[in-house]
Amino acid sequence: MTGRAEKLSATAGSIESDADVLVLGGGPAGTWAAISAAEHGARVVLADKGFCGTSGATAAAGTGVWYIDPDPALREAAMAGREKMGGYLQARRWMARTLDCTYAQSNRLAEWGYPYPVDDSGKSQRNSLQGPEYMRLMRKRTKAAGVIILDHSPALELLVDDGGAVAGAAGLRRQKDDRWVVRAKAVVIATGGCAFLSKTLGSNVLTGDGYLMGAEAGAELTSMEFSNPYAISAAFGSVTKTLFYGWATFTYEDGSVVPGAASKGGRSAIARALMQGPVYARLDKADEEVRRSMRASQPNFFLPFDRTGIDPFTHRFPVTLRLEGTVRGTGGLRIVDDTCATTVPGLYAAGDAATRELVCGGFTGGGSHNAAWAMSSGTWAGQGAADYARLAGAASNRQVARAGTVALRERADRPFAPAQLARAVQDEVFPYELNYFREAGRLEGSLERLDALWAEASSAGAATEADVLRAREAAAMLATARWMYRSGLARKESRGMHRRDDFPNQDERFRHYVSAGGLDEVWTAPRTHADGAYAEAAE
């Protein structure tokens, strides 16, 4: 416990309410959690940093969904096909229950009116979702379930009781210039991952806030070394749709082809080329039919091109790789049981805020498994939190304190400058030579600088009202970067998306998870892979 042990008292002008379950974050995981908790009888409040319905990586994009018909052979193939890519760190039982839950919840989406396409044989195709359509529907269903939604209400810190159990959260209402406090018997963190303000599509609300809040209450993280996926976009744009670059040819400035460059299985060649100079793409392998399907499936992919007069199928355009961090990585808050409980009583995690190691191991590949995980973990966490709240009974009289630390404590020192800190963290996590291609000396150099930034930020005084959200975001990014690199140092091998120049091969001695935690002192520890037997059989 590193909390301020400050008694909870209402700030002037703040709103206060009680709930059984408080959900932080209103993307797919948060809305599924809120609906699930409400369906299990809980009074639910959902607080989103932005607007529930447009907030997060899914709303702005289109995503595949790991939706597989319940045919044992198909399911088996779907699970087996992922194991090598993920470095044999998945757990079969979790993959199977994720497939079951995703199938059921996708079919509910159809009942709720999601306009799934019908193929030429008349079959409804349910392995893809249009983000704006999906999240508009989820907002509607969340409200219909009786959930109270607080939009533009970022959480700043958790509340904890005398016994260390989580008891709610407090935050800002940034369009009302006041604060909110919700006392709750259980909290679900569904605040997404951390993409370090890289402008990868829809991800600038995803700054690792839930990791920081969880860690302040004592929660552990895991698989944080699997945090370095980069997505391809036009160099000037924000739209990252890696699937479509599967039809691209990548070239240097002089027009010659970048050897080995490919969207899938050759992205590191693109990164290495970008370290030398500009790289261009042209989607010249797409035939007429593929082009038509792309336009129909993902209109937003074409906005950067249509609005600049580029025909991406016939013109070369410059590309870049934008860091997606743990949004498409697999690290996050550690989950200890089937209800997605964390290591802290009363605290649950879902979606990208939670680890995806159980279904993805060390590599996600695309949105498909993350989308399935968001639906499933949200559903389980919501039910788990509702059940926990029911057993907790009337707990509203417990003594509650604020758990937030950095940027929230009254100190003699001046507050830190959030924009400057965020840039300093980006300087450590964006460069391909530090994060894409890792190596002990470079990781240690980064960690030294990041630890120094932490020492400075954590001794700073409370941020001003105008700066407090940005300050907490920058601090969360900083904490995330330190867990990432400390975990990356501990994994002395290459596995999943984690690449070490100094240890280029997968090493059997590291087929385990790496837990991480701590704020002033960051620690890591190996943790046995719970489902080792199948992995041995698979190799």
Add this chain to the structure above:
Amino acid sequence: MIEVIDAERCTSCDICVNVCPTNVFDKTDGIPIIARQADCQTCFLCELYCPEDALFVSPFADASQSVDVVALKQGALLGSYRRAVGWTDDTRELRGVDRSYLLFGH
């Protein structure tokens, strides 16, 4: 990033102020203003939710660009994303034409 709130079309409904996930707009007594342009993440969602097609998000994510509103209107670029995803009355059939299932696995 967001470049245009067209004063001719905007009805001051303030939907953009509500739906922007990064809180870029502010309400005023008249039409909203782009108060924090640097916070725009170029997700195009404000355009999608604007019932009047009064907004324009430039595809340049990192730098503000000058935009010719008259040319945007002549080129039917205002509202082009909303029409493409089927969120206007006369494009509703486009909501169900996702053909990603034909593209996966490439």
